[in-house]
Amino acid sequence: AQSVSQHNHHVILSEAASLELGCNYSYGGTVNLFWYVQYPGQHLQLLLKYFSGDPLVKGIKGFEAEFIKSKFSFNLRKPSVQWSDTAEYFCAVILNYGGSQGNLIFGKGTKLSVKP
Amino acid sequence: EAGVVQSPRYKIIEKKQPVAFWCNPISGHNTLYWYLQNLGQGPELLIRYENEEAVDDSQLPKDRFSAERLKGVDSTLKIQPAELGDSAVYLCASSSGGMIGELFFGEGSRLTVL
Numbered sequence: 001a002q003s004v005s006q007h008n009h010h011v012i013l014s015e016a017a018s019l020e021l022g023c024n025y026s027y028g029g030t031v032n033l034f035w036y037v038q039y040p041g042q043h044l045q046l047l048l049k050y051f052s053g054d055p056l057v058k059g060i061k062g063f064e065a066e067f068i069k070s071k072f073s074f075n076l077r078k079p080s081v082q083w084s085d086t087a088e089y090f091c092a093v094i095l096n097y098g099g100s101q102g103n104l105i106f107g108k109g110t111k112l113s114v115k116p
Numbered sequence: 117e118a119g120v121v122q123s124p125r126y127k128i129i130e131k132k133q134p135v136a137f138w139c140n141p142i143s144g145h146n147t148l149y150w151y152l153q154n155l156g157q158g159p160e161l162l163i164r165y166e167n168e169e170a171v172d173d174s175q176l177p178k179d180r181f182s183a184e185r186l187k188g189v190d191s192t193l194k195i196q197p198a199e200l201g202d203s204a205v206y207l208c209a210s211s212s213g214g215m216i217g218e219l220f221f222g223e224g225s226r227l228t229v230l
Binding site: 004009032034042043044045046049051090092094101103104106107108109 | 119120149156157158159160161164172207209216217218219220221222223224
């Protein structure tokens with residue numbers, strides 16, 4: 001079955017440290033890729049998305065992600081994290097089947113704790 | 117613009133009791149989703165509606181779960197009877213036709229079955 005793997009369950013960083021959260025998916029066809037974020041006490045919201053074109057996509061709050069097709073990866077990065085980035089981050093994928101699209105499939109999420 | 121509204125936020129029931137969750141999507145969003153999120157897991161789709169039609173309910177446990185979206189706007193998800201393993205957060209989300217994968221989520225309904 002197709003799946004999304006997030007390598008780290010919980011990441012703890014100090015402010016100003018660089019961040020990279022791993023995400024891999026298992027599907028050989030065309031995909032659309034997403035990162036969602038859930039801040040403490042808030043709802044899930046879209047952080048960034050990749051459909052096609054430039055494999056390096058930029059999202060809100062200084063986040064970016066790079067799609068590497070050969071590695072089936074879509075890792076999330078931020079050069080310098082802030083305490084306010086403390087949240088849970090979910091990678092998600094939509095599989096495309098010959099022109100029709102499936103539903104969003106989420107990874108298990110990575111909790112990021114940023115120490116002030 | 118109001119977001120996706122869900123109620124109740126929290127519900128505690130005993131096993132074998134029924135429970136219902138309500139969702140009002142963002143105005144104009146034709147697509148409505150119900151997701152289940154277990155502790156330490158990502159959301160998993162239960163059912164997807166396009167207007168009032170359930171276009172994907174393959175992951176809905178139909179022996180005890182049911183959902184409806186009668187007028188193509190708000191929706192109700194019901195569990196009857198609830199089991200201990202149903203303890204989870206039930207998320208509702210909505211999206212508009214052109215925004216593939218861009219879902220707007222509610223805050224969720226946290227169910228505890230004792």
